[in-house]
Amino acid sequence: MTIQAKKSIPVPQVEPRAPIPNQNLRIPGPTVVPAEVLEAQAQPMINHRGPEFAAILRRVSTRLQYFFQTESPVLTFPASGTGGQECAVANLFSPGDHVVAITIGAFGNRLAKIATIYGLNVTRIEFPWGQPADPDVVAERLNELPAYKGVLMTHNETSTGVTNDVKTLAASIRRHNPNALIVVDAVSSLGCIPLEMDQWDVDTVFTGSQKGWMTPPGIMMIAGSQRAWEANKTAKMPRFYFDWANTRKKLEQWQHPITSPVSLFYSLDVALEMMLAEGRDAIFERHQRTGNYVRQRARAMGLQLLADHEHASNTVTALLTPEGINTKALLKKLREEDHVVLAGGQEHLEGKIFRVGHLGFFTDTDIAETMDKLEARLHEFGFKG
Ligand SMILES: *Cc1c(COP(=O)(O)O)cnc(C)c1O
Numbered sequence: 001m002t003i004q005a006k007k008s009i010p011v012p013q014v015e016p017r018a019p020i021p022n023q024n025l026r027i028p029g030p031t032v033v034p035a036e037v038l039e040a041q042a043q044p045m046i047n048h049r050g051p052e053f054a055a056i057l058r059r060v061s062t063r064l065q066y067f068f069q070t071e072s073p074v075l076t077f078p079a080s081g082t083g084g085q086e087c088a089v090a091n092l093f094s095p096g097d098h099v100v101a102i103t104i105g106a107f108g109n110r111l112a113k114i115a116t117i118y119g120l121n122v123t124r125i126e127f128p129w130g131q132p133a134d135p136d137v138v139a140e141r142l143n144e145l146p147a148y149k150g151v152l153m154t155h156n157e158t159s160t161g162v163t164n165d166v167k168t169l170a171a172s173i174r175r176h177n178p179n180a181l182i183v184v185d186a187v188s189s190l191g192c193i194p195l196e197m198d199q200w201d202v203d204t205v206f207t208g209s210q211k212g213w214m215t216p217p218g219i220m221m222i223a224g225s226q227r228a229w230e231a232n233k234t235a236k237m238p239r240f241y242f243d244w245a246n247t248r249k250k251l252e253q254w255q256h257p258i259t260s261p262v263s264l265f266y267s268l269d270v271a272l273e274m275m276l277a278e279g280r281d282a283i284f285e286r287h288q289r290t291g292n293y294v295r296q297r298a299r300a301m302g303l304q305l306l307a308d309h310e311h312a313s314n315t316v317t318a319l320l321t322p323e324g325i326n327t328k329a330l331l332k333k334l335r336e337e338d339h340v341v342l343a344g345g346q347e348h349l350e351g352k353i354f355r356v357g358h359l360g361f362f363t364d365t366d367i368a369e370t371m372d373k374l375e376a377r378l379h380e381f382g383f384k385g
Pocket residue numbers: 029080081082083107154156157158185186187188208
């Protein structure tokens with residue numbers, strides 16, 4: 001066998017940098033970031049172990065506890081939402097543990113898949129895409145199952161535009177198994193849709209900066225209940241980067257064990273200030289009102305929602321692409337001609353639905369314009385409603 005001599009790598013011939021367009025970005029993350037938050041990122045770099053960063057991390061962590069509604073520390077990691085899913089699994093369980101994954105769509109499935117990859121024994125309770133988890137069906141299924149250590153679920157299923165009734169589900173699970181570790185993926189809901197971590201007695205909640213937090217992608221936030229921290233002590237799953245105990249210990253000095261994503265924290269700091277100025281209830285109300293508006297406009301156009309009325313999400317609306325219209329072509333036209341960016345469907349819903357994100361930073365005008373442009377393009381594509 002001859003070993004080929006390695007060639008030196010030539011200077012790459014790539015397209016030159018192009019300006020980033022200013023769009024009406026209406027996908028369920030990343031979401032539009034307000035100018036003040038973007039500008040915050042342009043500040044000079046500082047020592048992530050110095051007093052200035054400590055002040056920021058302290059402020060951000062404390063304010064996050066308010067938005068999570070928890071007395072537990074909220075840990076932050078440089079990661080996306082999927083990192084939150086992995087972090088929860090790695091910190092709570094040991095290989096072979098039996099967990100139940102309630103799934104109503106793509107992100108519920110991803111969490112179940114991660115649990116399986118980590119060696120958990122996963123029982124899935126699945127519901128059709130477009131529907132929420134029915135607490136009665138869940139209770140019935142739990143009764144039939146052998147002992148389980150945890151239950152994984154999505155608060156807001158971004159792939160289908162459905163919000164689960166976590167409060168009722170958690171209460172029902174708790175009645176059945178007082179020690180169950182209830183893990184809630186709140187990536188596309190926390191900050192926008194009510195979730196009370198301590199009062200609802202859920203054990204782990206995580207979210208991502210690019211969804212409802214008016215911040216660029218890159219910070220994952222996660223909190224564990226006392227029950228979760230107890231479980232963490234004996235959880236044998238291998239972990240290093242995502243280790244809770246290490247991260248909590250460092251947080252006592254308002255630091256991270258690794259190099260903090262300093263610029264993202266400048267952003268999140270400003271975004272949280274803006275969110276507090278608006279008020280938690282006012283933010284919830286704005287999302288509720290906008291969710292209603294998008295659904296009402298869609299129905300008035302003659303479009304069909306994937307989710308049923310009662311469980312439709314206030315952060316993302318999934319709409320069925322009308323018969324005879326090519327989803328990709330429609331979204332391309334909207335993007336290129338109207339600068340309105342919508343999301344397509346995931347997995348088996350690709351080409352069948354499209355999604356309008358209405359979370360984080362938006363005005364009534366942004367959303368009205370989105371629906372106006374959508375309506376006009378649908379007519380252009382021959383949709384009569
Ligand atoms: C976006 C999202 C994720 C995954 O987040 P990434 O940032 O893309 O890794 C997980 N769960 C839900 C509910 C989401 O909306």
